Amino acid sequence: MxxxxxxxxxxxxxxxxxxxxxxxxxxxxxxxxxxxxxxxxxxxxxxxxxxxxxxxxxxxxxxxxxxxxxxxxxxxxxxxxxxxxxxxxxxxxxxxxxxxQHTPAFKEKYALRAGVEGTISQVVRQTRMRRAPLSWRAENASASCTDCGWDQCAADRYLSSCARSRKLFSP
Incomplete structure (x- = not known):
């Protein structure tokens, strides 16, 4: 760690x-x-x-x-x-x-961890896993986060940004 x-x-x-x-x-x-x-x-x-x-x-x-x-x-x-x-x-x-921990090499490694933690946090917020009832989390956790996981969330973000950019730049 x-x-x-x-x-x-x-x-x-x-x-x-x-x-x-x-x-x-x-x-x-x-x-x-x-x-x-x-x-x-x-x-x-x-x-x-x-x-x-x-x-x-x-x-x-x-x-x-x-x-x-x-x-x-x-x-x-x-x-x-x-x-x-x-x-x-x-x-x-x-x-x-x-x-x-004060060396540049450590700070570079830690920056990667911070990026991963940010991604996990974003997925948890987008899927509202923390607010979901415990029974729902147990039944749907693999379907909502693990199986399709962050790729789905990343794709959603990418497509959303493309849609926004088309609206901004369409004639």
Whole structure:
């Protein structure tokens, strides 16, 4: 599947001027993180989140964060900055994908997907499939969309545009 990843939902990333998760440098072999100001994390502990996903919680010393000159861009908590990471393989895969989604090649592939989604949306609106009763959809779905599908809708659009152009340019 091709699509952009969700941007960070932290207030730091939303503000556009704070330090988001990807502004920190992760040192996987030594199990520590360096913040943008150069400070090292103090605690690295695995845990399971509420969905059962294994993650890593990283904490920075509260006193260090409270004395930091960039504190307002990083944390408002009295406990210091706390980061929650996915495991290394997943974290690095997401990081790679985030970098990849800003390349021209990715944008070109995504444009194709957007075109397909637009076509599907148009077919659903033209055939009024979303407003049709569930029983009608089950009986007629293949006849209205799948079997003759988008070709029929595309042909209808083409013929309609030809008819309009003849009206506009006929003597």
């Amino acid at each position: 091709i699509g952009p990843l969700q941007e960070s939902t932290s207030w730091q990333a939303q503000a556009g001027e704070g330090y988001g998760l990807y502004d920190f440098e992760v040192d996987w072999p030594h199990q520590r993180i360096r913040c943008p100001q150069g400070h090292l994390s103090q605690r690295w502990a695995p845990f399971f989140d509420r969905h059962g996903t294994e993650k890593i919680e990283v904490r920075f010393p509260p006193k260090m964060c409270q004395a930091c000159v960039a504190r307002e861009h990083c944390t408002t908590g009295a406990k210091g900055r706390i980061l929650k990471l996915l495991l290394q393989e997943a974290y690095q895969a997401l990081e790679k994908r985030r970098e990849e």
